[in-house]
Amino acid sequence: MKSLEELRALREKMKSQTDNRAVAGSDETVIKVGMATCGIAAGARPVLTTLLEEAEKRNLHNVSISQTGCIGLCRLEPIVEVFKDGQKYTYVLMTPEKAKKVIADHIVNGNVCREFLIGEN
């Protein structure tokens, strides 16, 4: 059993660490995962979890990952929208494996995973 007292100790520890996140500027990448009934039923939750885990593993401070409602193309769910360098990329029919590739190739290295984009499907 864990107690919230441990959280208090954790917070004290975190206070003393400098926050790199504040330094990350306006070059932020925003990733949104559709999380309505259609997305959830198609498997959006494992996709979101994978994106969060990969971003954490790679210490990606300038990436914000969030969820959104129905994007309107239920048959292509799970859908992941990436807003990067002033452009919007819509990845469709996503899986945790594809999500890993998008983080590695697109978010980290800047090579768009064209084969997963909506235009290719």
Add this chain to the structure above:
Amino acid sequence: MRELALNILDIAENSLAAGAKLIEIVLGVYREKDEMSIMIRDDGCGMDKDTLSRVTDPFTTSRTTRSVGMGIPLFKFSAESAGGTFSIFSERGKGTKVLATYRISHIDRMPLGDFGGVILQLVTMNEKVDFLVTVKSSERQETLDTREVRNILGEVSFREPQVRAFLKEYIQENLVSVYGGRL
């Protein structure tokens, strides 16, 4: 939907869309009575009587992208096809409460699935909303109240990796352990 936990996520998303400030989730597991219950209650905008009477119809929805809404019908179906019951109460301006019960041993009862993961996702992805999550059995009852967590953390985000890791363990060790993880 393959897991009841995903239904919980889906219904809670409705609460978020209804502008709830506090969402209460209660999972009750009573193996000796062969009964399980899921309750989700919010203080969002609620529904009027007319909408409420049509809400279990898949052709009723609040969204504008198309005229089909499957969330509530699927949740109702999950309970009623597993020897359980489904009920929904709502009042305009006050909020909505959804309650489903299940017979645990029923052959058509869906597995609960990753309940802990769903709670972690709800709590960390929606920091502006408070969650009160309770898991009950006849021997034990455990709670996660994000208002308490927020009091301790102050301005520190739930999404900080260390905080998220703590919450993940807290949910597993305190909440999920009440029913033993497999259900």
